[in-house]
Amino acid sequence: xxxxxxxxxxxxxxxxxxxxxxxxxxxxxxxxxxxxxxxxxxxxxxxxxxxxxxxxxxxxxxxxxxxxxxxxxxxxxxxxxxxxxxxxxxxxxxxxxxxxxxxxxxxxxxxxxxxxxxxxxxxxxxxxxxxxxxxxxxxxxxxxxxxxxxxxxxxxxx
Amino acid sequence: xxxxxxxxxxxxxxxxxxxxxxxxxxxxxxxxxxxxxxxxxxxxxxxxxxxxxxxxxxxxxxxxxxxxxxxxxxxxxxxxxxxxxxxxxxxxxxxxxxxxxxxxxxxxxxxxxxxxxxxxxxxxxxxxxxxxxxxxxxxxxxxxxxxxxxxxxxxxxxxxxxxxxxxxxxxxxxxxxxxxxxxxxxxxxxxxxxxxxxxxxxxxxxxxxxxxxxxxxxxxxxxxxxxxxxxxxxxxxxxxxxxxxxxxxxxxxxxxxxxxxxxxxxxxxxxxxxxxxxxxxxxxxxxxxxxxxxxxxxxxxxxxxxxxxxxxxxxxxxxxxxxxxxxxxxxxxxxxxxxxxxxxxxxxxxxxxxxxxxxxxxxxxxxxxxxxxxxxxxxxxxxxxxxxxxxxxxxxxxxxxxxxxxxxxxxxxxxxxxxxxxxxxxxxxxxxxxxxxxxxxxxxxxxxxxxxxxxxxxxxxxxxxxxxxxxxxxxxxxxxxxxxxxxxxxxxxxxxxxxxxxxxxxxxxxxxxxxxxxxxxxxxxxxxxxxxxxxxxxxxxxxxxxxxxxxxxxxxxxxxxxxxxxxxxxxxxxxxxxxxxxxxxxxxxxxxxxxxxxxxxxxxxxxxxxxxxxxxxxxxxxxxxxxxxxxxxxxxxxxxxxxxxxxxxxxxxxxxxxxxxxxxxxxxxxxxxxxxxxxxxxxxxxxxxxxxxxxxxxxxxxxxxxxxxxxxxxxxx
Numbered sequence: 001x002x003x004x005x006x007x008x009x010x011x012x013x014x015x016x017x018x019x020x021x022x023x024x025x026x027x028x029x030x031x032x033x034x035x036x037x038x039x040x041x042x043x044x045x046x047x048x049x050x051x052x053x054x055x056x057x058x059x060x061x062x063x064x065x066x067x068x069x070x071x072x073x074x075x076x077x078x079x080x081x082x083x084x085x086x087x088x089x090x091x092x093x094x095x096x097x098x099x100x101x102x103x104x105x106x107x108x109x110x111x112x113x114x115x116x117x118x119x120x121x122x123x124x125x126x127x128x129x130x131x132x133x134x135x136x137x138x139x140x141x142x143x144x145x146x147x148x149x150x151x152x153x154x155x156x157x158x
Numbered sequence: 159x160x161x162x163x164x165x166x167x168x169x170x171x172x173x174x175x176x177x178x179x180x181x182x183x184x185x186x187x188x189x190x191x192x193x194x195x196x197x198x199x200x201x202x203x204x205x206x207x208x209x210x211x212x213x214x215x216x217x218x219x220x221x222x223x224x225x226x227x228x229x230x231x232x233x234x235x236x237x238x239x240x241x242x243x244x245x246x247x248x249x250x251x252x253x254x255x256x257x258x259x260x261x262x263x264x265x266x267x268x269x270x271x272x273x274x275x276x277x278x279x280x281x282x283x284x285x286x287x288x289x290x291x292x293x294x295x296x297x298x299x300x301x302x303x304x305x306x307x308x309x310x311x312x313x314x315x316x317x318x319x320x321x322x323x324x325x326x327x328x329x330x331x332x333x334x335x336x337x338x339x340x341x342x343x344x345x346x347x348x349x350x351x352x353x354x355x356x357x358x359x360x361x362x363x364x365x366x367x368x369x370x371x372x373x374x375x376x377x378x379x380x381x382x383x384x385x386x387x388x389x390x391x392x393x394x395x396x397x398x399x400x401x402x403x404x405x406x407x408x409x410x411x412x413x414x415x416x417x418x419x420x421x422x423x424x425x426x427x428x429x430x431x432x433x434x435x436x437x438x439x440x441x442x443x444x445x446x447x448x449x450x451x452x453x454x455x456x457x458x459x460x461x462x463x464x465x466x467x468x469x470x471x472x473x474x475x476x477x478x479x480x481x482x483x484x485x486x487x488x489x490x491x492x493x494x495x496x497x498x499x500x501x502x503x504x505x506x507x508x509x510x511x512x513x514x515x516x517x518x519x520x521x522x523x524x525x526x527x528x529x530x531x532x533x534x535x536x537x538x539x540x541x542x543x544x545x546x547x548x549x550x551x552x553x554x555x556x557x558x559x560x561x562x563x564x565x566x567x568x569x570x571x572x573x574x575x576x577x578x579x580x581x582x583x584x585x586x587x588x589x590x591x592x593x594x595x596x597x598x599x600x601x602x603x604x605x606x607x608x609x610x611x612x613x614x615x616x617x618x619x620x621x622x623x624x625x626x627x628x629x630x631x632x633x634x635x636x637x638x639x640x641x642x643x644x645x646x647x648x649x650x651x652x653x654x655x656x657x658x659x660x661x662x663x664x665x666x667x668x669x670x671x672x673x674x675x676x677x678x679x680x681x682x683x684x685x686x687x688x689x690x691x692x693x694x695x696x697x698x699x700x701x702x703x704x705x706x707x708x709x710x711x712x713x714x715x716x717x718x719x720x721x722x723x724x725x726x727x728x729x730x731x732x733x734x735x736x737x738x739x740x741x742x743x744x745x746x747x748x749x750x751x752x753x754x755x756x757x758x759x760x761x762x763x764x765x766x767x768x769x770x771x772x773x774x775x776x777x778x779x780x781x782x783x784x785x786x787x788x789x790x791x792x793x794x795x796x797x798x799x800x801x802x803x804x805x806x807x808x809x810x811x812x813x814x815x816x817x818x819x820x821x822x823x824x825x826x827x828x829x830x831x832x833x834x835x836x837x838x839x840x841x842x843x844x845x846x847x848x849x850x851x852x853x854x855x856x857x858x859x860x861x862x863x864x865x866x867x868x869x870x871x872x873x874x875x
Contacts, residue, residue, distance in 0.1 A: 026437045035386035036379015040508045041589040045805035048508055076379035089377040096369045096775060100240030101376030102509045102557030127813045136508050136558050137240045138782030140816050
């Protein structure tokens with residue numbers, strides 16, 4: 001029943017033996033020890049489980065792990081490189097764009113995915129892009145401010 | 159909190175217990191200087207209703223440790239769930255102890271390390287716990303300075319403290335650090351008098367804005383919530399749930415579940431669970447159980463509920479009364495009668511109720527997402543037959559609570575499964591379970607009869623609340639004849655709430671403020687007076703008036719009689735000792751009934767504001783969360799069957815809803831600190847209802863104010 005699945009995880013070649021029908025979310029959390037990716041609803045409505053797959057923001061809670069064979073997965077743990085926070089992470093700290101922090105990894109990964117596609121996002125485009133991610137504490141306005149700051153940095157810098 | 163979870167206290171034996179417990183904490187935590195303390199006056203442990211099994215220390219509720227390395231630790235049963243005590247409490251201690259902020263560590267919500275605390279709710283952490291903790295810190299500083307005086311051979315009055323170092327002012331080279339003073343010591347002090355604390359003019363940290371101390375671990379995915387802990391041999395559990403509250407299991411066939419690879423099925427009466435080391439397989443197994451139920455449905459639903467409440471044989475309680483209602487009727491020139499409705503509302507934290515339980519030797523350790531670690535410890539001890547000292551509850555980061563995590567059923571369930579299987583058991587409630595077992599904000603009916611004289615002065619206020627809570631039901635206005643009456647569950651009569659209810663951010667103040675401030679607006683409009691002028695005319699409370707001046711100024715309020723067509727609505731109230739006034743501007747799409755909140759301004763008097771940054775974030779959070787109960791959130795149910803159990807059909811606020819927000823915190827450094835996590839949310843429903851009236855002339859008497867209800871109200875207008 002178990003299969004070998006090879007993929008790139010946070011920059012490293014990875015091979016796991018697992019039930020291919022398991023969801024990526026629980027493989028990451030339980031098998032690979034990457035618990036930054038959160039369970040929030042299990043049905044794709046809240047966005048807490050968002051990761052990057054081939055540089056695109058994707059919900060991991062309903063995705064069979066077999067789908068990622070040969071692909072590149074980046075989780076919140078792999079976003080900072082060489083001890084340096086990703087501009088979105090840095091901007092979340094700067095703007096205090098979180099409260100309980102539980103939706104935060106999903107928010108950051110969704111924003112990072114949006115900025116890969118288009119670093120010149122307008123404020124309205126950021127709102128639209130995050131519309132399907134849920135935050136209950138009400139950090140919304142600071143999250144938008146943070147992503148706007150990150151967009152400016154990424155557009156200007158690299 | 160559900161009443162059934164608490165029993166009346168029995169006499170504790172304080173002397174014996176205190177000594178023992180203090181020694182056990184001190185033994186566990188190594189050397190240093192310990193200061194034991196409790197919040198005085200308001201937090202009187204003798205008045206608390208406590209579980210029978212708990213023998214309680216009555217003279218302290220938390221303690222500080224100045225450890226041998228100079229680190230200052232505060233051990234408290236309070237927890238961090240995003241509301242920010244992990245940042246604001248150290249600010250208070252740093253000022254009293256004169257140590258750098260980074261030297262202070264908070265140890266929170268661990269029942270083995272921290273003394274008893276009833277729970278984290280009601281905006282009590284800063285206002286009642288904070289001052290006591292500051293006093294303890296001041297006491298610790300006194301002890302350290304006395305030790306330094308002996309060590310340095312100079313009088314204590316000649317010493318000053320800077321960054322954790324005690325210095326002889328006459329000879330600055332003659333100095334000693336807190337770490338050196340604490341080294342090799344085991345000094346216990348119990349704080350029994352209220353010492354004086356630092357004057358606000360001397361604050362270094364308090365009153366300055368600090369960002370979340372836990373931000374870095376939260377943006378990198380390193381912060382550990384309960385579900386992120388993994389133990390060797392751990393299995394994931396799913397529990398068989400009835401389809402509706404009140405349903406009874408009649409037949410069950412678990413053979414399908416047993417076929418799923420690696421699955422263990424356990425059963426104890428109607429309690430049936432599947433366990434698997436893989437969460438997805440546990441999910442697969444649970445749906446393969448075939449179960450049938452008998453139903454004994456209550457004939458209640460979200461449509462007939464309000465009539466049922468008003469018609470019920472209720473327990474009647476006059477909460478407060480001034481003057482005479484009959485006299486009020488005589489003195490009034492015009493009488494207004496209104497009835498307001500408010501539904502059940504869910505907490506919907508993004509982290510669901512989660513717990514991990516491990517039985518090792520004969521000790522049960524439970525990590526849980528809870529606002530009440532000690533409540534859970536009690537429940538496990540009582541329900542599963544463990545002596546209290548054999549139960550330890552640890553609270554990692556909590557992913558949102560809002561009152562919903564004052565309930566801890568998941569922790570008892572995980573412990574029960576760990577006891578049954580002898581394996582570490584992780585239980586992560588699904589979103590469906592989270593809605594189903596939520597202790598909802600209670601639905602309620604609010605009936606008001608009020609009257610004004612010819613000049614627009616309120617002479618009568620007869621306020622009746624049915625089955626909601628009374629927090630925020632104070633009249634606040636200067637009314638000579640007023641009465642507040644609560645109608646609640648009569649234990650001998652028909653059960654009104656078909657499922658669990660409990661505290662929801664500023665419990666019930668949202669509903670009471672919605673009703674009161676709508677009624678005030680109705681009277682202002684009928685009297686032909688601008689709603690702010692009408693309020694000021696009837697208010698004597700200077701703090702409230704000051705909030706009104708601040709918010710009107712911030713908003714740029716221009717008086718007008720409603721409905722003015724502009725879509726501006728106002729409201730005020732008090733919560734957790736804090737005064738708040740708010741103004742909103744909305745746009746109503748008259749063809750669809752959709753409300754868009756454009757702008758919210760608010761001003762609050764919260765006494766001394768410890769962390770202005772944290773307070774501001776809480777105010778913004780209150781505005782955003784408040785939009786939800788005002789516009790969309792409502793539990794739809796038929797008997798015990800809850801129909802909306804997901805984010806697809808229970809809509810919470812989203813990014814496109816963000817209004818422009820202008821929040822003002824009044825400068826009240828000379829006043830004691832009050833609650834800041836809840837006050838602003840109380841007025842959101844009222845400002846929107848009043849703004850919709852101002853825009854359209856249509857009055858909404860029921861939350862949430864959905865497009866359909868707006869259209870219906872417009873037809874009647």
